[in-house]
Amino acid sequence: MAVDQETAEPLVKLAISKCPGQTxxxxxxxxxxxxxxxxxxxxxxxxxxxxxxxxGEDQGAGDANCIFGxxxxxxx
Numbered sequence: 001m002a003v004d005q006e007t008a009e010p011l012v013k014l015a016i017s018k019c020p021g022q023t024x025x026x027x028x029x030x031x032x033x034x035x036x037x038x039x040x041x042x043x044x045x046x047x048x049x050x051x052x053x054x055x056g057e058d059q060g061a062g063d064a065n066c067i068f069g070x071x072x073x074x075x076x
Contacts, residue, residue: 001062001066001067001068002066002068003066004034005034005035005037005038005068008034008035008038008068008069009038011068012026012038012039012042012068012069013042015069015071016042024044025047026039026044026069026070026071027069027070027071028067028068028069028070029064029065029067030049031064031065032064032065032066032067032068034065034068035067035068035069038068
């Protein structure tokens, strides 16, 4: 989570640096254009998208424009 691309970039770069030689996947909400731009600039490629789902009443999942990476779909 980050308020903008400038804040997210060093965090994403730090996460990448902790995984040398590994293939990484980052889930990004399709509506977060800044996150998509950031990941493309770091040589990530777009793959088929997944869907975020909710069971029960939607109590707000937060601002998707602040989500710059979902490391595991299992944890939301």
